[in-house]
Amino acid sequence: MAGSRFRFWKSLFAFLQERRLENDLDAEVSFHLEMQIRQNIESGMHPEEARYAARRLFGGLDQLKEQCRDERRVNFFESLISDIRQGLRQLRRNPGFTITAAATLALGIGVNTAIFSIVNAALVRPLPFADQDRLVFVWETRSDKSSGNVPSAPGNFLDWRAQSRSLAALAATADTEFNLTGEQEPERVTGGAVSANYFDLLGMKPALGRAFRPDEDLPSAAPVVILTHGFWQRRFGGDPAIIGKKITLDAKPHTVIGVLPGESYSGLEQFYVPFVMQPGAREDRYGHWLGVIARVQSGYSIEQAEGEMNLIARRLAKDHPQTNTGWGIHLVRFRDEVAGFLRPALLLLLGAVGFVLLIACANVSNLLLARAAPRQREMAIRLALGAGRWRLMRQLLTESLLLSLFGAALGLLAARWGLNILLTAAPRAVVAQFPYLKTIPIDTVVLSFTIILCGLAAILCGFTPALHVSRRDPQQTLQAASRGSTMSRFGQRVRAALVTAELGLAMILLVGAGLALRSLLHVVEVNPGFNPDHLLTMRISLSPANYKERRHMIHFHEELIRGLRSIPGVVNASTATVAPLSGMGHPSTFGIVDRQTPSWRAPTAQALSIGPAYFATMGAPLLAGRALSGEDTEKAPKVALVNATLARSFFPNEDPIGKKIVIWRESPEPREIVGVVGDLRDYALDRPAWPHIYLPFAHNPQLEMSVVMRASSDPLRLIADARRVIASIDRDVPVFDVMTMHELIGNSPTLALRRVPSLLMAVLAGAALLLAAVGIAGVMSSMVGQRTQEIGIRMALGAARSRVIWMVLRESLKLVSIGLAIGLPLSLVLTRLMTKWLFGVEPLDAVTYLSVLLMLIAVALISCYLPARRAADVDPMTALRFE
Amino acid sequence: MSQTKPDLLQGTLDLLVLRVLELETMHGWGIAQRIQQVSQEVLQVNQGSLYPALHRLEYQGWIRSKWGASEANRKAKFYELTATGRKQLLAERSNWERYATAIARVLRTA
Numbered sequence: 001m002a003g004s005r006f007r008f009w010k011s012l013f014a015f016l017q018e019r020r021l022e023n024d025l026d027a028e029v030s031f032h033l034e035m036q037i038r039q040n041i042e043s044g045m046h047p048e049e050a051r052y053a054a055r056r057l058f059g060g061l062d063q064l065k066e067q068c069r070d071e072r073r074v075n076f077f078e079s080l081i082s083d084i085r086q087g088l089r090q091l092r093r094n095p096g097f098t099i100t101a102a103a104t105l106a107l108g109i110g111v112n113t114a115i116f117s118i119v120n121a122a123l124v125r126p127l128p129f130a131d132q133d134r135l136v137f138v139w140e141t142r143s144d145k146s147s148g149n150v151p152s153a154p155g156n157f158l159d160w161r162a163q164s165r166s167l168a169a170l171a172a173t174a175d176t177e178f179n180l181t182g183e184q185e186p187e188r189v190t191g192g193a194v195s196a197n198y199f200d201l202l203g204m205k206p207a208l209g210r211a212f213r214p215d216e217d218l219p220s221a222a223p224v225v226i227l228t229h230g231f232w233q234r235r236f237g238g239d240p241a242i243i244g245k246k247i248t249l250d251a252k253p254h255t256v257i258g259v260l261p262g263e264s265y266s267g268l269e270q271f272y273v274p275f276v277m278q279p280g281a282r283e284d285r286y287g288h289w290l291g292v293i294a295r296v297q298s299g300y301s302i303e304q305a306e307g308e309m310n311l312i313a314r315r316l317a318k319d320h321p322q323t324n325t326g327w328g329i330h331l332v333r334f335r336d337e338v339a340g341f342l343r344p345a346l347l348l349l350l351g352a353v354g355f356v357l358l359i360a361c362a363n364v365s366n367l368l369l370a371r372a373a374p375r376q377r378e379m380a381i382r383l384a385l386g387a388g389r390w391r392l393m394r395q396l397l398t399e400s401l402l403l404s405l406f407g408a409a410l411g412l413l414a415a416r417w418g419l420n421i422l423l424t425a426a427p428r429a430v431v432a433q434f435p436y437l438k439t440i441p442i443d444t445v446v447l448s449f450t451i452i453l454c455g456l457a458a459i460l461c462g463f464t465p466a467l468h469v470s471r472r473d474p475q476q477t478l479q480a481a482s483r484g485s486t487m488s489r490f491g492q493r494v495r496a497a498l499v500t501a502e503l504g505l506a507m508i509l510l511v512g513a514g515l516a517l518r519s520l521l522h523v524v525e526v527n528p529g530f531n532p533d534h535l536l537t538m539r540i541s542l543s544p545a546n547y548k549e550r551r552h553m554i555h556f557h558e559e560l561i562r563g564l565r566s567i568p569g570v571v572n573a574s575t576a577t578v579a580p581l582s583g584m585g586h587p588s589t590f591g592i593v594d595r596q597t598p599s600w601r602a603p604t605a606q607a608l609s610i611g612p613a614y615f616a617t618m619g620a621p622l623l624a625g626r627a628l629s630g631e632d633t634e635k636a637p638k639v640a641l642v643n644a645t646l647a648r649s650f651f652p653n654e655d656p657i658g659k660k661i662v663i664w665r666e667s668p669e670p671r672e673i674v675g676v677v678g679d680l681r682d683y684a685l686d687r688p689a690w691p692h693i694y695l696p697f698a699h700n701p702q703l704e705m706s707v708v709m710r711a712s713s714d715p716l717r718l719i720a721d722a723r724r725v726i727a728s729i730d731r732d733v734p735v736f737d738v739m740t741m742h743e744l745i746g747n748s749p750t751l752a753l754r755r756v757p758s759l760l761m762a763v764l765a766g767a768a769l770l771l772a773a774v775g776i777a778g779v780m781s782s783m784v785g786q787r788t789q790e791i792g793i794r795m796a797l798g799a800a801r802s803r804v805i806w807m808v809l810r811e812s813l814k815l816v817s818i819g820l821a822i823g824l825p826l827s828l829v830l831t832r833l834m835t836k837w838l839f840g841v842e843p844l845d846a847v848t849y850l851s852v853l854l855m856l857i858a859v860a861l862i863s864c865y866l867p868a869r870r871a872a873d874v875d876p877m878t879a880l881r882f883e
Numbered sequence: 884m885s886q887t888k889p890d891l892l893q894g895t896l897d898l899l900v901l902r903v904l905e906l907e908t909m910h911g912w913g914i915a916q917r918i919q920q921v922s923q924e925v926l927q928v929n930q931g932s933l934y935p936a937l938h939r940l941e942y943q944g945w946i947r948s949k950w951g952a953s954e955a956n957r958k959a960k961f962y963e964l965t966a967t968g969r970k971q972l973l974a975e976r977s978n979w980e981r982y983a984t985a986i987a988r989v990l991r992t993a
Contacts, residue, residue: 010942025934028911028960031953032930035912059931067931071939 015077018069025065033058079391080398087399097371098403101364105407105461107767108360109453110414111353117419117446119346122339124445130203131295135334136302138170138292138309143328152290154281156316156324163312166297166305171195172275173291177704178249179543179734180235188541188734189231189249191271198272199226201295206258209243217274224274225249226258231270249273251545285323286589286664293334306331344836345757351830352512352764355505357453359768361460362498362505363775368400368465369495370782379469393466400462401455408454416442422756464494492783496815499775503819503860504826506765506772507852511827512834513765514848515841516758522840523754528581528745529680529689531619534571535741536715537579540726540733541704553701554634556729561611563725564709567718571710574611574618575697579706579741580680581748590693592650593660593670605646605691606682607663609700615677617710623647625657625675632696638671639696646691647676663693663700671695684750686839708741715740754837769855772819773863780812781867791871792879801872808868809861816860820853896928896936898979901964901972904946908963910953911937937962945971 033054040050058064091098129135139149140156152160154172161170176193179186196212205211206226216224225247227236236242246253254273296305309329317324332340372379379392419440468491547553557575564573578584588607612630615622623644632639640661647656660670679689697705711718723735745751784791791804831843841848903909903917914937915928940946945968953959964972 024960027958028934031910031957031959032912032915034957057930059929064931064934067935068938071935072942 011072011076021072022065025068029058029061029064083395083398084402086395087402090399091402094371097367098406101367101403101461102406102410104360104363104367104771105404105457106410106414107771108357109404109408109411109450109457110418111411111764111767112357112453113411113415113442113446113450114418114422115346115349115353116449117415117440117442118422119350120443120445120449121440122342122346123335125443127335128204129334132334134296134298134302135202136167136294136296136305136331137334137337138167138294139330139332140288140313140327141330143326149330149332150288152292153285153288153323154277154290155283155285155320156313156327157290157292158277158282159316160292160309160312163315164294164305164309166300166308167294168297169197169201170292170294171198171201172277173198173293174275174289176273177541179251179541179732181248181251181543181732184235186732186734187235188539188736189270191225191273192269193273193275195275198275198293201293204260207261208240209256209258211258212274217276219276219279221274221276223249223252223254224257225254226260226272227256228260228270228272229262232259235270251543285320294331296331302331302333341753345753348512348834348837349757349760349764351833352509352761355509356764356768356771357457358460359502359505359771359775361457362502363771364400364403364457364461365464366495366498366775366778368396368461369468369491369498370778372396372465372468372491389469392469396466396469397458397462400465401458403461404454404458407457408450412442412450464498468494492786495779495782499772499779500815500819500822502768502772502775503816503856504823506768507820507823507856508827508830509761509765509768510852510855511823511831511848513758513761514852515831515834515838515843515845516761518841518845518848519837519839520754520758523686523751526681526685528685529620529678530580532741532745534711534713534715535618536709536711536718536722536738537582537741537744538707538719538722538738539579539704539736540707541736542730542733544703546730546732547703550634550701553703554698557611557697557701557705559729560707560726563729564707564722567709567721567725569712569718571712572613572617573707573709574614574616575705575707576610576614576694577608577702577705578606579708579744580618580682581685581745582706582737583683583749585683585690587690588693589664591662591664593662603650603691605693607693607695607700609697609702609705610694611697614694614708617708618680619710620680621678623676623678624655625673627675627677628694628696632698634698636696636698638669638699639674640671641675641677641694642673643677643689643692643694644679645689646693649691661693663695671699684748685745686750686754754839769859772856773859776812776815776860777863777867779815780808780864781870783811784808784867784871787871788874788879791874792876795874796876796880804872804874805868808871809864812860812864813857816857820856824849894975895979896932897940898972898975899926900933900936900940900962901945901968901975904962904964905969905972908961910959910961912959914962940968943971944968 033051036054036057037047037050040053041047045053126132137149138152138160140152141149152172157170157172160167164170172195174193175190177188177190180189194212196214196217199205199211207229209226211226212224215221227242232238232242239245242256242259245256247256248254260272296302300308306329309331313324313327313329317327382392383389423440542553542556547556560575561573564570567573577586585606586608587604590603590605590607610628612628612632615627625641628639628641640663642656642661650656651659656673656676659673661673662668662670677694680692681687682690682692707722709715709718709722719738726733726735739747791807795804827849828844835843899918900914903914909917911930911933915930915933918926918928937946937948941948941962945965946962947965948960948962950958951961
């Protein structure tokens, strides 16, 4: 029937328009009466009599109205309104219950909303790019899968750009850093060097000025720069007339041509400059250091594009066998690349918060059931008087829906608040990778999710109480109620089942959190290979314009070390190209002299330049040979240190000392290995160290370096003096990332990405445990209430207090053991999903499982203490008179 | 709670109302009069069931109402048949005819 779809709305409309419809009906009826009266008069009646006869013919007006309303199903809404009114009255009458239940649901819904809004921001919400599903990162990868995704070589990039049909546009990107000088204090600024078509490819338009012109990435072009919104605000006070002005980057004036909008996709980038392909780059197929993004031509799938790119790669391998043999290409969807690393953590947390919601619902359901007991008489009477079961169930469901609505409203507020906290704690590394996590909005997607959760929670909470009512035989209930028994056996059993389910779920969460926390502890306890106590680190960087020659850099470095060591309170000071665990690296391919290795097989190592006494400053051991010292001057023979990992992997059965190696990134000169040092964890505490090669700074000066200083006491006291020393050598050298080594380790990306979710898991598991404890305490105290009489008899017959207490505790231990029996196998299965997360612990870690078991039993016993005490305090006489 | 006399078979009134409205748009009073006249006063329409029936039919979407002026230039609520109402009438009418023939056949032969 065509109209059926609209009937609900018609009813609703009729309900809302009730007054008008009633007036309509009045008018209609009075017209009818008038016609009838007129007819009666025409047929010869006296007007008074005519009116009376007409009225009589019509019957009761109110009944007529009621019937018409029935026909329009208005009454459905009326009873719904009365359900809601009654529900609200019930909730108001029991504020303690209402607040507990709503707060429980607010917790459950709040954590879900918070985590889901992160999921939404990271994985669901569209990125602000035109046609984002066609945007890909282009990575090179070894065909034998011996490497992950590797940046591209510039020569290859140029060939792809010329040959590919399936990629409509390709743009190169590289991180870049400059010293910004001018009227204000010098500053080290990070930015991106990007091909001129970069913004076009992403579909991004500057808010002020323009994007790069196609010819602006040629070596001959005048230097230009585009500022990000944040940088423009911070450094230039949002100067609206900035376009066309010049700023000095690395002592070279750059014209500002554009400012990006506030919402633009930038991580730690503060500006963009054109990526200028140097003339020699066409031939460079060794160095893999270029990020490449591309837009897939419409009509091609990403897989097809990858296929075509691999054909090109095979052709290139034929033309350049030295460098390109064994390299293939992998395309990664933009979103997966920027947010994929968050996915495991988010899915883990999403699962955890789902369990918390389930536990919260079980708890509220339990509370509702407990409350249903005193109301059974009311329900039974209403049933006996002819109220439909469905009508009663509907009323109970309305109540749980109201509770869920309160819970959801509170939960949304809590989520907003919790997210703000989380955002301030968000690891810098995450924000850098995924700038859109800088703000996590509660948008329509999140709101719809919350509303769905709210409905789900209402059904989950109201389901068992409603079922309970519908099962009862009113006569039995009335009889039982008059005897004073407060809850049916069925109700008791349902409540016990709910509590065991809560305990089981809590166990899963506790095991998960336990494993995550133990992994975190293991990671933190990993020996980094050096002594991080009392170490201060900072980064400095020299302007290439001021240090054109090596001797200038070497001179600066010598002055620096001398100056730093003369600061009182400094035990030792040195430098390295990058500090360990800073998340940075300086990789290069290397070769071993007199070994037949094809050059395309050249292995990679981190090749760092270090100052004298670097390892002494770090507190790291020298394992063999000698350390580097001030004797290794520019003119001295070329030498190198290698770390234990490199020695083990490349000289398994030989003594590396005396062997010669070549660092391709620097120069083809052979360098003699003079010592082997211990491994310093470089990228992350939970990953093995890379092979490392250390060169004397004087042999291999770098413009950028990390300074490390060991203090005799508080390292933070050295900061002012260190800044003063550096400024006294060159006042244009910016000092940045000043922190203690412990701070540096704490901020390292992999540790932060492990710490935040692990701690969140622990908080969630704690909440789950608390809820389960409340649940079991509630069930136990209602059991005690129910068995008061029995307990009284037992005590009258001489049972000791301890026996009574034991009876209650035994009951709760029974529930706990059933809960554990459910939780254990589920935990065993589910924690397998987090194998990736674990470090230093097995998924079946006995310590975790045992402590969780003990913790649950302890919590169950503690939460039963009050009910047990109450049972033991039962006065036999009162209990027996209780009837 | 209804006190209306079962003066017409359940459902028959709906059929008659639809039929009357098929011919012309009409107000409640007119519908009642028309049914009585045409049936030569055999079928008495109880007002107490007429108006609920009109509301029911309107709710079903078979008729719709609007306010207009009556013959005596009084404001009155007029009902008219909708397209689905027309289909419904057709279906109910053939149902009724089958039913009536069946009853007649039983009365004649059994």
